[in-house]
Each structure stands twice: as structure tokens, then as C-alpha cells.
Amino acid sequence: MSQPAAIHLSGVSKRYGRTLAVDDVSLSVAHxxxxxxxxxxxxxxxxxxxxxxxxxxxxxxxxxxxGQPVGSLAARAEVGYLPETFRFHDWLTASELLHFHARLxxxxxxxxxxxxxxxxxxxxxxxxxNDRISTFSKGMMQRVGLAQALVGxxxxxxxxxxxxxxxxxxxxxxxxxxxxxxERGVTVFLNSHLLSEVEQVCDRVAIIDHGSIxxxxxxxxxxxxxxxxxxxxxxxxxxxxxxxGKGGVRKVNGRLRVRVANDDETARLIRRMVEAGVPVYDVxxxxxxxxxxxxxxxxxxxx
Amino acid sequence: MSTHLIAFFTLREALRRxxxxxxxxxxxxxxxxxxxxxxxxxRDLQETQGGPPGLTEGVVSLMLVxxxxxxxxxxxxxxxxxxxxxxxxxxxxxTLHAIAARPVRxxxxxxxxxVGFTLMLAVFIGVSASLMILIVAVITGEIVGGSxxxxxxxxxxxxxxxxxxxxxxxxxxxxxxxxxxFTLYATALIGGVIEQIGDVLESAVMFxxxxxxxxxxxxxxxxxxxxxxxxxxxxxxxxxxxxxxxSNPPSGWMLLIAFLHLALxxxxxxxxxxxxxx
Numbered sequence: 001m002s003q004p005a006a007i008h009l010s011g012v013s014k015r016y017g018r019t020l021a022v023d024d025v026s027l028s029v030a031h032x033x034x035x036x037x038x039x040x041x042x043x044x045x046x047x048x049x050x051x052x053x054x055x056x057x058x059x060x061x062x063x064x065x066x067g068q069p070v071g072s073l074a075a076r077a078e079v080g081y082l083p084e085t086f087r088f089h090d091w092l093t094a095s096e097l098l099h100f101h102a103r104l105x106x107x108x109x110x111x112x113x114x115x116x117x118x119x120x121x122x123x124x125x126x127x128x129x130n131d132r133i134s135t136f137s138k139g140m141m142q143r144v145g146l147a148q149a150l151v152g153x154x155x156x157x158x159x160x161x162x163x164x165x166x167x168x169x170x171x172x173x174x175x176x177x178x179x180x181x182x183e184r185g186v187t188v189f190l191n192s193h194l195l196s197e198v199e200q201v202c203d204r205v206a207i208i209d210h211g212s213i214x215x216x217x218x219x220x221x222x223x224x225x226x227x228x229x230x231x232x233x234x235x236x237x238x239x240x241x242x243x244x245g246k247g248g249v250r251k252v253n254g255r256l257r258v259r260v261a262n263d264d265e266t267a268r269l270i271r272r273m274v275e276a277g278v279p280v281y282d283v284x285x286x287x288x289x290x291x292x293x294x295x296x297x298x299x300x301x302x303x
Numbered sequence: 304m305s306t307h308l309i310a311f312f313t314l315r316e317a318l319r320r321x322x323x324x325x326x327x328x329x330x331x332x333x334x335x336x337x338x339x340x341x342x343x344x345x346r347d348l349q350e351t352q353g354g355p356p357g358l359t360e361g362v363v364s365l366m367l368v369x370x371x372x373x374x375x376x377x378x379x380x381x382x383x384x385x386x387x388x389x390x391x392x393x394x395x396x397x398t399l400h401a402i403a404a405r406p407v408r409x410x411x412x413x414x415x416x417x418v419g420f421t422l423m424l425a426v427f428i429g430v431s432a433s434l435m436i437l438i439v440a441v442i443t444g445e446i447v448g449g450s451x452x453x454x455x456x457x458x459x460x461x462x463x464x465x466x467x468x469x470x471x472x473x474x475x476x477x478x479x480x481x482x483x484x485f486t487l488y489a490t491a492l493i494g495g496v497i498e499q500i501g502d503v504l505e506s507a508v509m510f511x512x513x514x515x516x517x518x519x520x521x522x523x524x525x526x527x528x529x530x531x532x533x534x535x536x537x538x539x540x541x542x543x544x545x546x547x548x549x550s551n552p553p554s555g556w557m558l559l560i561a562f563l564h565l566a567l568x569x570x571x572x573x574x575x576x577x578x579x580x581x
Contacts, residue, residue, distance in 0.1 A: 053404045055581035073406040081404040085397030104405035
């Protein structure tokens with residue numbers, strides 16, 4: 001039997017009043033994968049992360065984390081999370097914060113006394129271990145937040161914009177930590193609006209915009225892919241999804257837009273659609289649409 | 304279970320926060336002033352000749368009840384200030400995100416905070432009331448203060464406010480929640496006065512308004528019961544009518560209503576916080 005995915009979302013939507021923040025998102029992150037979730041601010045990335053952690057409830061859809069239904073305590077014990085806000089109780093010292101989170105994560109006492117100083121050293125805060133977090137800069141708070149996310153030796157680490165307050169050196173450190181985690185077989189889910197950050201560490205990415213996943217796959221393949229627009233008969237969308245697998249098919253102004261790797265795939269898609277009884281009236285290539293999308297959804301960043 | 308972790312965390316936070324330090328310093332200052340007041344009051348009392356038997360004990364007891372009323376008031380304000388932003392405020396600030404993502408039930412967060420604030424208030428009331436009883440005992444040589452039931456009822460009044468503030472905080476942000484909780488607290492306070500006036504004027508309507516306010520928020524009723532327990536000496540009941548106490552202490556049913564009230568507010572807090580989106 002194959003191992004269940006580290007994170008699995010199927011048909012997940014979230015509605016806040018009249019706003020649809022997340023629209024029918026399906027996604028699977030395999031064990032040991034470093035997965036990048038890329039999109040502009042306000043695209044719905046943090047909402048999805050909070051739903052995966054059981055902090056926010058989906059309006060529709062199913063979520064599984066480490067093979068358990070979302071929110072189960074057993075799964076949460078193996079998840080580390082750095083929130084986007086990285087705000088912690090600032091009356092604690094760095095060391096106290098880590099000890100508290102280690103206890104919450106059910107780390108045994110003897111392991112705690114060893115791990116806490118090690119982690120503080122790892123994030124470069126060894127000298128500030130006994131200083132209150134209220135005296136920390138934003139960058140230091142983000143680094144202590146990263147240590148906090150790792151304190152339970154999680155199998156899955158979810159980092160929501162982990163470098164937003166860091167300088168270029170700090171960003172490089174975080175990227176190194178993420179790579180180390182990946183090498184140790186820890187699954188990493190990295191939320192970011194920085195293309196360069198995702199580009200450098202992630203095995204696979206999904207791009208989200210306006211609450212929907214617009215592309216998913218290996219980043220270089222995505223960058224080289226083309227998009228075509230089809231005018232076709234009844235059942236075209238379902239047929240295209242079936243032929244290509246689920247990703248890369250969307251409707252724009254009533255027309256179908258499909259991402260394909262190359263011209264051969266375009267030819268194969270149209271042949272199979274016609275064979276399936278879906279008439280195709282018109283096909284045209286959309287110039288550089290994905291590149292436009294990247295420019296729109298992701299910042300290059302200064303890394 | 305992580306309730307105890309959250310409870311001790313909450314207690315530690317309260318102890319480190321300035322609001323508790325401020326309350327402690329102010330209370331200490333108040334106790335000094337109070338001691339001076341009792342000293343002069345008692346000296347004047349001793350110079351008074353005659354009067355009914357038991358006058359000294361009665362007046363000393365009244366001075367203590369008046370002093371404890373102030374402590375009860377400070378405790379109530381402290382209870383509301385500590386807990387009014389405990390859930391929503393922390394969700395809005397983002398300080399609860401990392402904690403709630405741990406293998407911790409939402410109910411453990413709510414109950415842990417409740418227990419933490421209650422411990423805090425228990426320490427505050429226990430220490431300050433003991434100091435006050437000690438001050439009176441040292442100055443007058445009279446050991447008054449009745450049974451332990453008095454301070455416990457004072458604590459219960461604070462617990463009711465913590466429950467109410469947590470229930471509000473599961474949905475409302477700190478400012479509107481604080482306004483609502485203080486308004487309800489004031490309603491109960493004024494309701495008690497209306498009830499007394501109604502009693503004197505034999506107005507059933509006013510009396511019933513007072514009783515209704517006590518059922519709505521039984522904090523004032525808890526103090527009335529506490530003051531009846533704290534006061535010793537036959538005529539104190541009549542003297543202590545006014546803001547410090549009731550001429551007729553509430554019946555034992557009020558205790559049941561108070562516990563029911565606590566169960567309801569905590570139940571609401573648990574349920575609403577469970578369903579809340581971060």
C-alpha cells in the first residue's frame with residue numbers, strides 16, 4: 001500500500017460572508033517533499049495553511065494531514081508551524097518560549113533541555129536565549145519562530161512567509177535550514193510570494209491566485225509550459241482534465257485555457273478530445289501567459 | 304491534557320504583566336491608607352462612652368466589610384481586565400496561532416485560561432483580604448471576618464466575571480467585550496441598590512428589577528452573601544445597608560444560580576471558541 005500524502009486537500013473552499021477566499025482547491029503534497037505554495041499577498045495562501053492546521057474551518061471539502069483527518073491531535077503532534085504574523089507572547093524569553101512549545105508538542109523533559117539550546121544556536125540566537133522576546137527585532141522574532149516550529153521534531157513543517165522580516169543573509173540561512181529539512185526527509189510546505197525563494201528550495205510548486213490553483217508542478221516545467229485557448233463543445237473542460245490529469249485547466253471568459261508542455265501535447269489533447277466526441281472549433285496559443293502570471297503573482301525578491 | 308500547561312502559562316503571564324503589578328501596588332497603597340483610617344477610627348471609637356453592648360465589635364466589623372468591599376471591587380476590575388481579550392484579542396494579535404496548532408484542544412485553551420485567571424484572583428483576594436483582616440486584628444485586637452466562605456464568595460464573584468468575559472471574548476474583540484462586561488457588572492451593582500430601595504419602599508416592581516439583575520449577573524449577589532458571612536455583630540445588617548451590603552442577604556438559591564451562570568458562560572465560551580476561525 002502506498003503511503004498516504006503528507007497533506008491532501010480535495011475540493012476545499014472557504015467563504016467569508018460573500019467573499020470566496022479559497023475556491024475548490026485540490027492538492028497533494030507527498031512525504032519528504034519540499035513544496036512551494038506561491039502567490040501574491042491576499043491570494044488565499046494563509047487561509048489554506050490555517051485550514052491545514054485546523055485553525056480555520058473549510059466551508060466545503062476534505063483535508064487530511066499525515067494520513068489523519070485535519071485537526072486530529074495525533075497529526076498536530078508531528079506538525080511544526082511558523083505563522084505569517086510570527087507574533088509570540090513577548091513577555092517570555094526565547095528559551096522559555098521554546099520550552100513551552102516543546103511541552104505542548106509533548107517532547108519529553110530530558111530531550112527538551114538538550115534541544116532548546118541547540119535550536120537557539122541553529123537560528124543564531126544562542127546569546128539572546130534568556131532575553132525577553134519583547135526586546136527582539138522583527139527578524140529575531142521570525143528566527144525564534146522558526147526554532148519554535150522545529151522544537152517538536154516534526155515530520156511536517158509549515159512555514160508561512162518565513163523570511164518576510166529577514167535580511168538577505170537571514171533569508172539564505174532559512175533556505176539552508178529548509179534544504180536540511182528536506183534532506184532529512186521532513187516534508188516542508190513553504191508559503192511564499194517570492195519566486196526566487198521557492199525556486200531555490202522547492203521540489204514542486206503550486207501557484208495560487210484569487211483563491212484558485214492556476215498551475216502546479218515542477219517549477220522549470222511550469223516556466224517552459226505554454227497555454228492554449230480552446231473554443232470547444234459540451235464537456236470540453238471535463239474531457240481536458242481527464243486527458244491531462246487534473247492540473248492546468250481553467251475557464252476564462254467562458255473559454256477553456258489549458259496548459260500544455262509543448263506542441264505535441266497540444267496535438268494529442270485535441271485528437272483525444274475529438275475522439276471523446278467533443279468538437280473543437282478553434283485553438284489558439286496564448287503568448288507567454290504563464291510568464292505574465294509569474295510577474296503578476298510572484299515577486300522576484302532581492303535574494 | 305494540556306489544560307494545566309495553559310493555566311500555568313496564563314498565571315505566569317498575568318504575574319508578569321503590568322496590570323497585575325499596578326493592581327498589587329495600588330492595593331498595597333490602599334491597605335496602608337486603610338490601616339491609617341482604621342487606626343484613627345478605632346481611637347475615636349474608644350473615646351466614645353456608652354452606646355449599646357457590642358458597639359465596638361460591630362463598628363470594627365463594619366470597617367472590615369467596607370474595606371473588603373473595595374478589595375472585591377478591585378478584584379472584579381482585575382478579573383475583567385485580565386480576561387476581556389484572552390481569546391479574541393490573542394487571535395487578532397496572532398499570539399495564539401502557534402499554540403492552537405499544537406496538539407492542544409480548543410477547550411483546553413479556554414479552560415486553561417479560566418483556571419489561570421481564577422488562580423490569579425484567588426492569590427490576589429487571599430493575600431489582600433488576609434492582610435486586611437490582619438491589619439484590623441493588630442490595630443483593634445478584634446479578630447473579625449467570619450468564616451472562609453466570605454473570601455470564597457468574593458472569588459466566586461470574580462470567577463463569574465471571568466466566565467462572562469471569556470464567553471464574550473470567544474467572539475468579540477476586547478473593546479466591545481469590555482464595554483459589555485462592565486455594563487453588565489454595573490447593571491448588577493445598580494440593580495442591588497434598586498432592590499434595597501424597593502425593599503424599604505415596599506415596591507415589588509423595584510425589588511423584582513433588583514432580583515432580575517442579580518439573576519442576570521450574580522456578582523453583586525455574591526458580594527451580598529459574602530458581606531453577610533464577613534460581618535459579625537447583631538446590628539451590622541441594618542448599618543451595612545447601602546452600597547456595601549444588603550439588608551437581606553440573598554438566599555442559598557443564589558449560589559445555585561451563580562454556579563449555573565458560570566456553567567452557562569463557560570459552556571458558551573467553549574462552544575463558540577471551538578467553532579471560531581483564526
